[in-house]
Amino acid sequence: MIYKKAQGIHWLEFEILTGISELSHAIFLRHGGVSNGPYRSLNISNEVGDIPEHVAENRHRIERLLNVPSLIEAKQVHGNKVVLVSTLSQKVGECDALMTQVAHLPLMIKHADCQTAIIYDPIHKALATVHAGWRGNVQKIYQKTVEAMRLIFSSKPQDLLVGIGPSLGPKHAEFKNYQVEFPEEFCQYQVAPYHFDLWAIAREQFEGCGVLSSHIEIAESCTYEHPEDYFSYRRDSATGRHATLAVLNG
16 A cells, blocks of 8 residues: 655555546545544544534545545445445435445545445446445445446446455454354454454455456555554544545546
8 A cells, every 4th residue: 555644644545546547545544633532633533423623623634635525424334235426415324335426526434443445447437435344244245335336337346446445454353253243154264263354355255246356455454453553443442433535536
């Protein structure tokens, strides 16, 4: 991944997506915000009640950096619902994946340890952003999103470019109740007692629905292990959220 900084804000970009003139994207790190306490620095949301003033200011910083009037977000519920976004004012409700073919609609996913994916179709100029915790992996949200893009945009899986951002790594992805939480097929990804490679599960899900291995970039950076850069609920219990953003430039 490519590390970037501007106006005091730090973010990452996928090598596989950088240089595409029709697309802008970023995974924002902790640096550069004004939040305090367990949400210290660039917290995009604490996901509780009304948005505090410091969180609103952090959002404004990102909007100014991207030169967009506002950010489009969902109420993420760890499901597998995909919503088509058509206007900036659209209320998308409860879902964990957003997709569009309309320019200048910045699709935001909030996350700490969970995976986020940016999916881009360079042929049909279509975009999706996805939130995938372990529950999303179990419910095959990546497969559902690829299928939705096929149905709505005529996207072909072999054309898609996929970036999966920093998230919980195998060393810290411990699931003591995996026998009831995970399907049996996940057992092959158990790398130590109770520990699973969720990165490998994500790759397998994308490849299983036809995305080329060479078109998938996984950050393989663990949010738990790098407190200077990432929020982690597993590590800190009370914590902030990063923002993963992608927008079609038109």
